[in-house]
Amino acid sequence: MNTPHSQSAASVHAALQELRERAEKRKSLVTQSLSEGLPADVQRLVQDLQVHQLELEVQYEELLLAQAELETMRAQYVDLYDFAPVGYFSLDPLGVITQLNLKGSQQLSSVRQRLIGRRFTWFVDPEYRAAFQQFLVRVQASEQRQTLELILRREDGTVFYALLEGLAVAREPEAQPTHCRVVVIDITRQHEAKKALEASEARFRRLFEHSSDAVVLLQDNYYLDCNAAAMHLLAALDREEVVGHHITDFFPERQPDGTPSLQLINTVVKEAMRQGSAKMELLMQRITGEEVWVEAVITLFALQNKAPLLHVAWRDVTAARAARAELLRQKEFSESLLDNSVDGILAFDQELRITAWNRVQEAFSGRSEAQVLGQGVLELFPEYAGGEQEEGMRQVLQGRRMMRQDMPFHSSQGYFESYFVPLASPEGRISGALVHIRDVTERVRLAEEATALKLRQQQEVLAAILTTQEEERKRIAEALHNGVGQLLYAAKLNLENRSGTTQNRAAALSLIDEGIKATRSISHELTPGILEDFGLKIALEELTKRIPKQQLHVHLHLDGLEQPRPRLYDVAAYRIVQELLTNIIKHAQAHEAYLYVVHEDGNLHITAEDDGIGFTQLAADTGKQAKGIGLAGIRNRLDLLGGTIFVDSRPGKGSIITIEIRVK
Known part of the structure; x- marks a missing residue:
């Protein structure tokens, strides 16, 4: 882009070049000799004219140079005045605008033709017009530069903050100042920044004064200021008791761990200088001598050409520490x-x-x-x-x-x-x-041992009871057999040898035979001698044979009974089977039953299945619970032997009773 200054310089250079060319041509004329035939006066006149022409051309060249310099200066003036980054105004003594630059017209949002001749006061906010008039008076009365900050209103009604710098000038040298030049600088951003800074300082002061934490300002290890909370923490009645004192005046010489207080503080301050902030807990002393633990947060503020400013917040942590x-x-x-x-x-x-x-x-x-x-x-x-x-x-x-x-x-x-x-x-x-x-391993072991001991004791008691019962039954059986049976048999023989009617004798003999049979039956039930003589298998077979089939058809299945067992288990198994068959005959109203007795893997299994009416119907008829129907004796035996029983009773479809006894 060509500026006025560059265009002017180019035109001057072209004019000078043309002048030199013309001077070179004229030079030859001066040096040419005139015709000898001309009079001497004419020759002299021609030479004078040629010299005068050269002088005029030199003067013309000097004028062109002066014009070029003026054009250059004018271009510089345009650059410095019209294109300046600040507004330039020329005002007469009444404040009327006589001249302004492009920036000035932009500041007032109007063209120069509309602004020239108008009073500058019209663009000053009414609040500042009196101050502006005083500013004009000061400018005209002083040779020094005068300044003023005010608010200017543009032609469109918007406002901005401006700094005015004015100086009185004279139109002619040595004359009295007749008008003033005013520089207008837009300081809106600076003013807003200043206001923000002032607001920030005010907020900081409020925070400083009303903070619940004790806050002090330190510089060169001396207190510059403190808030009310700091005075309360230190038990101070006046700021003068804190401000101006050395940092260590409110700390013991050494901390409880033996570290010098000043050394600890300097260490934390160095950390704050490296990181911008640091925190520590230390013991301090109030003015009254009372000790208190505080948490100190130190924040560093670097100041140009000054020692750093330390913002220290103290918080009483005595209770928290305890x-x-x-x-x-x-x-x-x-x-x-x-x-x-x-x-x-x-x-x-x-x-x-x-x-x-x-x-x-x-x-x-x-x-x-x-x-x-x-x-x-x-x-x-x-x-x-x-x-x-x-x-x-x-x-x-x-x-x-x-x-x-x-x-x-x-x-x-x-x-x-x-x-x-x-x-x-x-x-x-x-x-x-x-x-x-x-x-609880030991407890479980002891419990198991106690259970086993109790079981052994129960088994021993059972064995003693069963042995006693069997001995008693054996004694009764022998008494019946040897006593009642022998007497009845003797009566029979006596009757056979006596005379009498054949009919009477036959009746007596028949009764006696029945008595003998009943005695033998009772003797067999009390103590099955066949169990002792031939074992459990033969005893169970004999037991089922003695049940009439028209009364109950029993299917007997035996397995593994040839294995040796303690007599206690054989007797118990025989009595359990005897009780099961008796219950089926008396209560189940069954026609057919299956009986399984098996000894395998150290366990004695007994299962009785019938096609009777089931326990539920019987319980309803008798008013008893199913678990108490004819099974009490069996359950007692099993409890003593450590056995288990499972009953599956279905109304109208019979029952299945399963018994398992561990043979030891």
Whole structure:
């Protein structure tokens, strides 16, 4: 882009070049000799004219040079005046605009032709017009530059903040100043920044004064200022008791750990200088001599050509420090309880992450506390995921207490019980759960031994009772056989030898035969001698043979009874079968029954199945519970022997009774 200055320089250069060319041509004329035939006066006149022409041409060249310089100066004036970044105005003594540059017209949002001849006052905000008039008076009365900040209104009504710099000038040298030149600088941004800074300073001052934390300002280790909270913390009644004092005036010479207070403060200040801010806890002394623990936050403010300014906020942490010490003591006590507990203890939070793990649990699991803290329970024990165990833990986190025997939280051998207790905050919110893992292997062993001992005692009692019963029955049987039976037999012989009618004698003999048969039957029922003589298999076969088929058709299946067993089990099995058949005959109203007695794998199995009316119908007829119908004696025997019984009764479709006895 060609500027007026560059265009003017180019035209001057062209004019000079043309002048030189013409001067070169004229030079030859001056040096040419005139014709000798001309008069001397003419020749002299021609030479004078040629010299004069050259002089005129030189003068013309000088004029062109002067014009070029003026054009250059004018271009510079245009650059410096019209295209200046600030507004230039020329005002007469009444403040009328006589001249202005392009920037000035842009500032007032109008063209120069509309602005020239108008009073500058019309563009001044009414609030500042009086100050502007005083500014004009000062400018005309002083040779020094005058300044004024005010608000100018553009022609479109918008406003901006401006800085005016004015100087009085004269139209002619040595004359009195007749008008003034005013520079208008738009300082809207600076003014807004200044206002923002002032607002920031005001906010800082309010925060400083009304902060609940004690705040002090330090420079070169001396207090420059402090707020009311700082005075309260230091027990000062006046700012003068704090401001101007050295930083160490309110701290003991040494901290409780022996570190010099000034050394500790300087260390933290250096850290603040590196990072911009630093924090520490230290012991300080009030003016009254009372000691208090504070948390100090130091913030560094760098100042140009000055020592850094330190903003220090103090917060009284004496109570918090005591609470932390108490919490630490309680934590140590809790950890001591956990570590000295005889049970394994662990805790987990709402996300099932491990939060506690004592030494006993370390021994149980083989995992240290450092390995498991923060880990998920289901990650450490994946076998609990997705099953009843995980559901149980979720229920504990909802407030339920429970005890489980299938969650030992390790793979050690033995028996363990896990007690789950929800952990609730004082507000009642459940934050996690505590688990006690107790090794009950020894207790289970002792219980098993006690159960076995009790069972042996019961078996011994049963054996004694059964032995006594059998002995008593044997004695009664022998008495019946040897006493009643022999007497009846003797009566029979006596009757046979006596005379009498044949009919009477036959009747008597028949009665006596029946008595003998009944006596033998009673004797057999009281003590089955066949059981002792031939064993359980033959005794059971003989027992079923004696049941008339029209009364009950019994199908007997025996297996493995040839194996030797203690006599107690044979007697018990015989009596149980005898009781089952009696119950079927008396109560079941059955026509057919199947009886299975099998001895295999150390167990004696007895099963009786009939096609009778079933227990439910019988219970309804008799008003008794099904479990009490003819089975009391069997259950008593089984309780003493440690056996089990299962009854499957279906109304109208008979019953199935299954008995199992472990032979020892």
